[in-house]
Amino acid sequence: MARLEIAQVSLRFGGVYALQDVSVQVGAGELVAIIGPNGAGKTSLVNCVSGVYRPLVGRIHFEGQDITRLAPAARTRLGLARTFQNIALFKGMTVLDNLLIGRHFRQKTGVLAGGIYYGPGRREEIAQRRVVEEIIDFLEIEHIRKKIVHTLPYGLQKRVELARALALEPKLLLLDEPMAGMNAEEKEDMARFILDVNEEKGTSILMIEHDMGVVMDLSHRIYVLNFGKKIAEGEPALVRGNREVQLAYLGAEA
Amino acid sequence: MRCGDFRTTYAEDMAIFDSALARGLLAALLVLLVLLPLLATGYWLDVTNRIGIAVIAATGLNILTGFTGQISLGNAAFLAVGAYSTAALTARGVPFLIAVPSSGLISALVGMIFGFPSLRLKGLYLAIATLAAHFIVEFTVVHWESMTGGVNGIGIDPPKLFGYAFDEDRKLYFPILAATVAMLWFAKNLFRTRVGKAFVAIRDQDISAEVMGVAVFRHKLLSFAVSSFYVGVAGSLLAYQARIISPENFPLGVAIDQLGMIIIGGLGSILGSVLGAIFITLLPEALRLLTGALAGSFPGLVQLFASLKLGVFGLAIVLFLIFEPDGMAARWHRIKAYWKLYPFSY
Ligand SMILES: Nc1ncnc2c1ncn2[C@@H]1O[C@H](COP(=O)(O)OP(=O)(O)OP(=O)(O)O)[C@@H](O)[C@H]1O
Ligand SMILES: [Mg+2]
Numbered sequence: 108m109a110r111l112e113i114a115q116v117s118l119r120f121g122g123v124y125a126l127q128d129v130s131v132q133v134g135a136g137e138l139v140a141i142i143g144p145n146g147a148g149k150t151s152l153v154n155c156v157s158g159v160y161r162p163l164v165g166r167i168h169f170e171g172q173d174i175t176r177l178a179p180a181a182r183t184r185l186g187l188a189r190t191f192q193n194i195a196l197f198k199g200m201t202v203l204d205n206l207l208i209g210r211h212f213r214q215k216t217g218v219l220a221g222g223i224y225y226g227p228g229r230r231e232e233i234a235q236r237r238v239v240e241e242i243i244d245f246l247e248i249e250h251i252r253k254k255i256v257h258t259l260p261y262g263l264q265k266r267v268e269l270a271r272a273l274a275l276e277p278k279l280l281l282l283d284e285p286m287a288g289m290n291a292e293e294k295e296d297m298a299r300f301i302l303d304v305n306e307e308k309g310t311s312i313l314m315i316e317h318d319m320g321v322v323m324d325l326s327h328r329i330y331v332l333n334f335g336k337k338i339a340e341g342e343p344a345l346v347r348g349n350r351e352v353q354l355a356y357l358g359a360e361a
Numbered sequence: 362m363r364c365g366d367f368r369t370t371y372a373e374d375m376a377i378f379d380s381a382l383a384r385g386l387l388a389a390l391l392v393l394l395v396l397l398p399l400l401a402t403g404y405w406l407d408v409t410n411r412i413g414i415a416v417i418a419a420t421g422l423n424i425l426t427g428f429t430g431q432i433s434l435g436n437a438a439f440l441a442v443g444a445y446s447t448a449a450l451t452a453r454g455v456p457f458l459i460a461v462p463s464s465g466l467i468s469a470l471v472g473m474i475f476g477f478p479s480l481r482l483k484g485l486y487l488a489i490a491t492l493a494a495h496f497i498v499e500f501t502v503v504h505w506e507s508m509t510g511g512v513n514g515i516g517i518d519p520p521k522l523f524g525y526a527f528d529e530d531r532k533l534y535f536p537i538l539a540a541t542v543a544m545l546w547f548a549k550n551l552f553r554t555r556v557g558k559a560f561v562a563i564r565d566q567d568i569s570a571e572v573m574g575v576a577v578f579r580h581k582l583l584s585f586a587v588s589s590f591y592v593g594v595a596g597s598l599l600a601y602q603a604r605i606i607s608p609e610n611f612p613l614g615v616a617i618d619q620l621g622m623i624i625i626g627g628l629g630s631i632l633g634s635v636l637g638a639i640f641i642t643l644l645p646e647a648l649r650l651l652t653g654a655l656a657g658s659f660p661g662l663v664q665l666f667a668s669l670k671l672g673v674f675g676l677a678i679v680l681f682l683i684f685e686p687d688g689m690a691a692r693w694h695r696i697k698a699y700w701k702l703y704p705f706s707y
Contacts, residue, residue, distance in 0.1 A: 157572055183574035197565035199629065200558070207555075208562045212574035214555045218587055221554030222547035228554050229372065236371045275574065 108171055110135045110311045111156065111279055116165030118151055118335075125151040126162070127335045131313075133279065138305045138312045140322045143332035144355065149315045150192055152332070153281045156313070157189045158182050169279070184212050188277035190268045192284050192315075198257040202267050205256055206242060209274025210235040239274055246270045246300055262293040269300060273308075280304065282314040286321060294318065298325060323347065331355070377549055394538055398531050406530040408646055410602050413537040414595045415638035419622040420548050420631060421591025426620070427628035428552065429584040430564030431479055435472070435491035437615040438498035439589045442468040443596025444606050448515045449508055457520035457527075461540070461597045468593020469586040471498075476585030480578050495613055502608050514607025517600045530602070537598055544591060549631050551587070560584050561629070621674060625681045627688025636689040644677065645670050 109132040118126040125148045133139045141149050154160040156167060158179035167175045174182050188209075197205050214235060220228040243252055246266055251259060256267060265285060272280055285301065286294045298321055304310050316322050322329060322343070329346045331339040333355040339346055346352055378384045398406060418440060425431050446464035455463065471494075478490035502509045509515055519528035520536065527533045551557040559580045562570040571577045600606050618641055626637020648670055652662045662669075685692055 159568065159572065179571045180574045180576055183572060189572060191569070195566050195569040197562045197569065199565050200561055204558050204561070207558055208570070208573050208575065211555055211559055211562075216555040218551065218556050218583065221556050222551045224550035224553065228550070229375075232375065232554055233371045236375070240371075271573070 109133060109168075110137075110170055111313065112166075112168040113152070113156065114166045114168070116152070116155055116162040116167065118148075118155060118160060118162050124335045126155070129165075129332070129335070129337050131330055131337070131340075133311050133313050135311060136305070136309050138301075138314065138325055138327050140326035140329045141313065141315045141332060142317070142319070142322055142329060146334075147332040148335040149332055150283055151335075153189060153283050153313070153315060156182075157187060157281060180212070183275060183277075186275075186278035187281070188272040188275040188279070189281035190265075190272050190283055190285060192287065194261075194264050194268055196256045196264060196268055196271065199255065201253055201255055202243075202248060202259075202270075203236075203239065203252045205267060205271045206239040206274040207235060209271050210238060242270050242273050245273070245303070262289050265289065265293075266297065266300070269297075269304075273304065277310060279311045279313065282312060282316075284315050284317060286316060286318055294321065301325060375553060377553070391542070398534050403530055406534055407602075408642065410530050410534055410537050410598075412639055412642045413534075413541040414598050414602065415619070415622065415642050416541050416635050417544050417598070418592050418595035419619050419626065419634040419638040420545060421588045421595065422619045423623045423626075423628065423630070423634045424548060424551075424560070424591065425584050425588035427623050427630065427633070428557070428564060429560040429581065429588075431476075431581060431584060432484060432488040433491040433585075433588070434488050434613070434616050434620075435475055435494035435498075436592055436619045437611045437613055438475075438495040439468045439472050439592040440596040440599065440615060441498055441502055441608075441611040442471045442589075443593030444600035444603075444610065445502060445509050445515070445596075446593070447597040447600040448517050448606060451518055451520075452515075457522055457536075457601070460520075461594055464597035464600075465590040465594040468596065469590040472589020472592070473582050473586045476582045479581045479585070492613075495616065499608060499611070502611075510607070512608060514605050514609075516605050517603075519604070520601050527601070533602055537602070540594065540598060544594065545631060545635065548591075552631070556580070556583065564629070618674075621678050623688075624678055625688060627690030630688065630690040632693065633688045633690035636693070640677075640689065641674070644673060648673060 111131070111133040113129065113131040116126055116129050117124065129148070129152060131141070131152070141152065143149055151160060155162045158177060162175065166173055169182070169185055169187065172185065174185065197208065214231055216228045216231050220226070243249055246269065248263070248266060248270060251263060256264060259267065269282070269285060282301070286297050289297060301312065301314070302325060305312050314326070326343060328341060329343055330337060331346060331349070331352050338355060339349045339352045378387055397409065401409065418436065422433065422436050425433050443464040446467040447460050450460040450463055475491060475494035479487055482490050503511055519526050520533070521527070527536060552561065559570065559575045562573070562575060563577055563580055567577055599610070603610060622637035622641045623634055624637070625640055626635065627633025648666065652666050652669070655662055681688065
């Protein structure tokens with residue numbers, strides 16, 4: 108059984124089909140990429156999985172459970188996490204606090220215990236702080252942990268957003284263009300982190316990315332979307348050789 | 362000389378007042394506040410008490426508007442709910458120590474009900490919806506005469522604790538000070554922990570918050586409840602201080618004043634609520650002193666006072682929006698950061 112199973116999903120905005128009969132699977136521990144030209148429907152697909160959009164038809168199963176109609180927060184509790192194409196961090200909060208929101212649903216502290224602080228409130232805060240500090244180490248962002256997020260450069264914000272998603276300790280990570288707008292060095296770092304997450308933590312990853320070099324290097328399998336339809340799937344070498352893909356996507360760039 | 366700081370445990374790293382100096386200054390301030398009734402006249406103790414009440418109410422509004430991003434114009438209404446609850450409870454013999462938190466809880470409940478539109482509405486639209494709270498509460502107060510005394514108002518007996526009556530501002534000062542300090546401390550802690558951080562996350566990016574597993578609507582309602590609890594407690598203390606309350610104590614202008622406090626003090630800052638409440642409460646006092654001093658040479662000034670007050674209030678907000686949009690608290694933090702590393706500030 109695949110960890111994520113998207114079956115024949117369609118999504119429409121007015122007269123435009125953003126997705127048409129798209130099926131995608133991600134296995135346990137797999138790193139799968141979705142590619143396709145602008146407007147192909149990649150983000151829409153991720154939005155359907157994370158619950159930001161509801162598909163018109165089709166089903167989405169996560170670890171065998173039908174999540175098609177589940178609220179986003181409920182999916183997160185099952186083990187889904189994502190980043191956004193346009194960074195959607197909590198801008199006025201510190202890096203630490205952004206990550207601590209990832210621990211929110213595992214915590215119990217309510218208004219009273221929180222306001223009184225000493226006792227259970229503080230104990231829980233310290234315990235979660237430990238977890239979050241490990242992720243901070245892992246992504247090498249120790250030096251900015253107390254910085255307010257909106258003061259950080261773009262590349263670092265992208266990394267913080269990955270960190271925030273990891274704070275959820277997800278089973279499946281959805282990454283929407285994690286390297287967009289980065290310079291070569293930043294991309295290299297990010298690629299290394301994504302690989303580490305996948306290999307060391309065994310997290311399944313579904314990643315949208317435009318940089319073909321990165322996609323070919325990192326992913327186990329690739330899906331290609333064009334005008335809302337899936338036009339190819341398979342291992343990197345296979346997809347690279349596919350004529351329709353070259354025409355629709357690679358050809359358009361070359 | 363202080364040269365930055367070093368911490369060894371997470372508990373230390375998470376402390377509010379993170380240095381011995383800061384803790385010392387805070388202790389000195391508290392001692393000064395406790396001794397204040399020995400130094401101040403009755404008139405200025407009335408002003409101080411009103412500041413304490415305004416601090417609690419502004420903190421409540423800041424929790425909802427500054428920290429959670431839900432604009433509210435319902436604060437005068439929640440203040441009224443707290444005040445009239447206290448009137449009703451004390452009339453039935455409920456003691457001070459129970460009446461105050463109960464009034465807060467009743468206000469919290471009402472606030473939560475008026476928070477329901479926040480499921481669908483944001484920004485200005487939500488502000489208009491909370492305006493409905495104001496008029497509904499006002500209507501209820503005027504027409505439910507058996508409970509509220511209608512437009513004539515209703516009297517409240519001075520609070521008693523162990524047989525001791527707090528029947529003048531000099532005495533009432535202490536319970537108000539205690540409540541203010543306790544509620545500020547509680548609010549500060551709230552934002553160091555789970556629920557408070559969720560509030561801020563909702564303010565900054567509600568879709569992200571939802572995707573990160575925060576039950577957004579539930580926390581919005583919770584924010585309305587906590588906020589209205591604060592405002593309700595402020596209303597309760599206001600009732601005890603004023604002794605007679607009527608609809609005239611709770612015009613829409615009170616809600617506007619409180620928005621002014623948190624804008625000038627600093628949205629999303631506890632310290633900002635304090636500074637803003639002090640500033641806005643003292644503003645008319647300063648004007649009064651000034652017009653009093655100038656009355657000899659300009660006799661017409663006294664009649665102008667009322668309109669002068671509104672004009673200066675508006676001007677203060679505009680000036681702050683232009684020159685210090687993050688409020689007085691931000692200015693304070695910058696000054697503090699400067700001195701922390703002095704003289705090696707660069
Ligand atoms: N909320 C929306 N309302 C209306 N149309 C939308 C919405 N979201 C997406 N679309 C449309 O759906 C189609 C697919 O958009 P989507 O954002 O999924 O593309 P994408 O593959 O992520 O593109 P890009 O590479 O530019 O990010 C586009 O035609 C887009 O205009
Ligand atoms: Mg996209």
